Amino acid sequence: ELRQLAAAGIPVVVIDPATEPGPEVRSVGTTNWQGGLTATRHLIELGHRRIGVIGGLPRLWSSQARVDGYRSAMHEAGLAVDERLVCHDTFSVHGGMRQAARLLSLAERPTAIAAANDAQAFGILQALRDLGLRAPEDLSVVGFDDVPVAAWAAPPLTTVRQPLAAMAATAFRMLRAAPSSAEAQAHHVELATSLVVRGSTAPPSA
Numbered sequence: 284e285l286r287q288l289a290a291a292g293i294p295v296v297v298i299d300p301a302t303e304p305g306p307e308v309r310s311v312g313t314t315n316w317q318g319g320l321t322a323t324r325h326l327i328e329l330g331h332r333r334i335g336v337i338g339g340l341p342r343l344w345s346s347q348a349r350v351d352g353y354r355s356a357m358h359e360a361g362l363a364v365d366e367r368l369v370c371h372d373t374f375s376v377h378g379g380m381r382q383a384a385r386l387l388s389l390a391e392r393p394t395a396i397a398a399a400n401d402a403q404a405f406g407i408l409q410a411l412r413d414l415g416l417r418a419p420e421d422l423s424v425v426g427f428d429d430v431p432v433a434a435w436a437a438p439p440l441t442t443v444r445q446p447l448a449a450m451a452a453t454a455f456r457m458l459r460a461a462p463s464s465a466e467a468q469a470h471h472v473e474l475a476t477s478l479v480v481r482g483s484t485a486p487p488s489a
Contacts, residue, residue: 285307294458296309296454297310298311298450298451299311299312299450301344301345302342304471310470311453311454311472312345313345313446313450314474314475315345315476316348316349316351316355317475317476318427318443318445319348319349319351319356319443320353320359322397322425325441325480325484326395326397326425329423329485329486329487330486331393331394332362333365333393333395334362334368334397335368335370336353336368336369337370337371337378337382337396338350338370338372339373339374339399340371340373340374345399350369353397368386368389370386374403375402375403376406376409379402379403379405379406380407380409381406382406383396383407384413387411387414387416387422394423394487394488395484396422398424399427401427401428401432402430404425404433404442407422408440419482419485420488423483423484423485425483426440426442426483427443428444428445428447429442429444433479434481438481438483441478441482442478444476444477444478445476446474446476453472453474
């Protein structure tokens with residue numbers, strides 16, 4: 284498809300590229316690594332030490348960056364990464380449910396889980412309900428995206444906000460910019476993520 288568009292002279296900007304962008308395609312993304320780092324730092328600052336992470340499929344560039352951010356925050360705090368607490372699944376409610384059920388079945392289960400997107404985080408909340416557990420009393424949960432319904436989850440979801448509208452606007456400006464301008468010549472632009480703290484995270488109960 285990219286070759287066909289290039290052959291037709293149609294300009295292209297990819298939003299949130301699935302793989303690391305090469306020089307042949309312009310793209311707009313967010314600071315995925317920083318978002319994973321910020322989410323995990325938040326849990327560490329609350330006092331959590333046994334922290335799980337559910338990433339998306341490993342082949343996805345954004346997913347791997349978010350998990351790498353988690354690892355960096357753990358190492359920065361002097362905490363060992365228990366590989367049993369590092370999971371990957373689809374960016375979906377079912378993916379979050381599957382991996383949360385596995386993590387919560389461990390003899391030493393985590394006190395917090397960072398999810399790679401909000402859908403997975405909703406799945407974690409459902410897995411907790413299925414087990415008669417609650418967030419944040421039994422498990423703190425952090426998502427990633429800040430979709431509109433995140434504020435209406437039960438409890439309201441702490442999450443990393445992606446500036447989705449700004450990403451689309453930036454891509455549009457790159458498409459519309461004059462060829463000689465900096466915006467038109469930019470290869471890859473990353474917009475900052477930010478942590479939104481709500482009711483799904485708290486200090487560990489024990």
